[in-house]
Amino acid sequence: MDQTISVRVNDRSYDRSVEPRLLLSDFLRHELELTGTHVGCEHGVCGACTVLLDGVAVRSCLLFAVQADGRDVSTVEGLDGGTQALHPIQHGFWERHGLQCGFCTPGILMSLVPFLQENPNPTEEEIRDLLSGNICRCTGYQKIVEAVQLGARLIQEKSA
Amino acid sequence: MKPAAFDYFAPGTVDEALGLLADYGGDAKPLAGGQSLVPTMNFRLAQPAVLVDLNGIEELFFIREEEGGLRCGAMTRQRSVERSALVQRISPLLHEAMPHIAHSQIRNRGTIGGSLAHADPAAELPVLAVALDARMYVRSVTDARWVSARDFYMGLFATAMLPEEMLVEVAFPTLPSGSGWAFDEVARQHGNYAMCGAAAVVGLDGRRVVERARLVFLSVGEGPVEAEQAAALLVGEQPNAEAIRAAAETAATQDIDPVGDIHAGPAFRRHLARVIAERVLTRACERAAGTEGQ
Ligand SMILES: Cc1cc2nc3c(=O)[nH]c(=O)nc-3n(C[C@H](O)[C@H](O)[C@H](O)COP(=O)(O)OP(=O)(O)OC[C@H]3O[C@@H](n4cnc5c(N)ncnc54)[C@H](O)[C@@H]3O)c2cc1C
Ligand code: FES
Ligand code: FES
Numbered sequence: 001m002d003q004t005i006s007v008r009v010n011d012r013s014y015d016r017s018v019e020p021r022l023l024l025s026d027f028l029r030h031e032l033e034l035t036g037t038h039v040g041c042e043h044g045v046c047g048a049c050t051v052l053l054d055g056v057a058v059r060s061c062l063l064f065a066v067q068a069d070g071r072d073v074s075t076v077e078g079l080d081g082g083t084q085a086l087h088p089i090q091h092g093f094w095e096r097h098g099l100q101c102g103f104c105t106p107g108i109l110m111s112l113v114p115f116l117q118e119n120p121n122p123t124e125e126e127i128r129d130l131l132s133g134n135i136c137r138c139t140g141y142q143k144i145v146e147a148v149q150l151g152a153r154l155i156q157e158k159s160a
Numbered sequence: 161m162k163p164a165a166f167d168y169f170a171p172g173t174v175d176e177a178l179g180l181l182a183d184y185g186g187d188a189k190p191l192a193g194g195q196s197l198v199p200t201m202n203f204r205l206a207q208p209a210v211l212v213d214l215n216g217i218e219e220l221f222f223i224r225e226e227e228g229g230l231r232c233g234a235m236t237r238q239r240s241v242e243r244s245a246l247v248q249r250i251s252p253l254l255h256e257a258m259p260h261i262a263h264s265q266i267r268n269r270g271t272i273g274g275s276l277a278h279a280d281p282a283a284e285l286p287v288l289a290v291a292l293d294a295r296m297y298v299r300s301v302t303d304a305r306w307v308s309a310r311d312f313y314m315g316l317f318a319t320a321m322l323p324e325e326m327l328v329e330v331a332f333p334t335l336p337s338g339s340g341w342a343f344d345e346v347a348r349q350h351g352n353y354a355m356c357g358a359a360a361v362v363g364l365d366g367r368r369v370v371e372r373a374r375l376v377f378l379s380v381g382e383g384p385v386e387a388e389q390a391a392a393l394l395v396g397e398q399p400n401a402e403a404i405r406a407a408a409e410t411a412a413t414q415d416i417d418p419v420g421d422i423h424a425g426p427a428f429r430r431h432l433a434r435v436i437a438e439r440v441l442t443r444a445c446e447r448a449a450g451t452e453g454q
Pocket of ligand 2: 047059
């Protein structure tokens, strides 16, 4: 039986009627056509589908859309805050070649937003610990670590 | 890779949730963090007809000190346990082990009760519960009971709970003074399920002789596996390197009987068990004696 839900995604409200079994990842991609959230494994391992639920990084493939009723979801599409300009973390990835095919990138970016808010000056070990939750098959991670370091610096410069 | 259809309920209280579990019996499953349940539903290994979502039940989210011990509501997120100063103070072993569970994005959602109820033999929390003599508060519409962690685990993904029962709360007693503790594990990659791991709790008497010892393994059997012979060997001994090595050897060769999988064969698991047992027993004894880091 369908249920009516109201979800805020990137500061915009959406009302939809959905089946309870619809995954949040599929809701975002198929219902809202926000295809920036990628789907790799659908069992929580790859991290490509990571989004923020009320500001907390979670796997959207392990949540049902009905569970997001009345909640705030942030996806990679909202990172620019409507400005069409790259977020400082995205800038770090651009500058340091933190991506090749880009499949893993949205999930990594969304994991990084709350991480760098809480921890503006992370050590390399802390960065690698965070990245352990996101699989990248292209870069070998070294460039991602450098991109995070630059992104962290850019955020600080921006707020200074 | 999509879950089968189910009916979804989001009760606001434990009583409502228990009512739903009673109404639907074995057809219904509680949904906690979903970090184990939803993957199995996506693979259609599990096809529950009814999901009872516990995420809106506020009374299940808490960490508090009670009767000198730690109490956690079943829905307390693993991330909250990891970051709680109260947990660090009252139950430092739990605090030490939490970051080994999965990745931060999984712990943000995964719950303490979900992991304890899931009874995965590779999971950390059931092992910690047995090592620390935790007690589970289990309720149904008609019944409420406390079950010791040792009696709670009944084998592969099996617990003492009936389908209409729910884990509501877990209590971790404070360790007596003179206790030391440690946790360690080996995984291919940080955050993956470990190939082997162990928790140790050791108590020394006034003469610094071991009077209590407990060593519990993960990933070497069908649930948390207690190394009873190793623990018995250590009791009455001075906690020196030789005694610890002998206990670790006994644990790896006598107490456990691991099977192999694609990640590690039985011989490798025994090797890991011996090395990890030696490490955790050493650290636990040092902590008990107050000589850690000396
Ligand atoms: C990529 C990945 C890596 C992981 N790595 C690890 C790891 O290294 N170590 C580890 O321990 N875990 C790991 N996990 C599992 C994770 O810790 C889960 O959060 C945990 O196993 C289940 O908790 P949950 O709250 O998500 O429960 P759910 O998935 O919602 O539920 C699990 C089971 O318990 C039942 N249940 C839940 N709550 C209750 C309750 N209160 N009463 C009765 N039954 C209940 C459910 O019906 C279901 O059968 C990993 C998961 C993923 C996706
Ligand atoms: S698609 Fe969600 S973690 Fe891989
Ligand atoms: S850039 Fe291709 S998977 Fe990471």
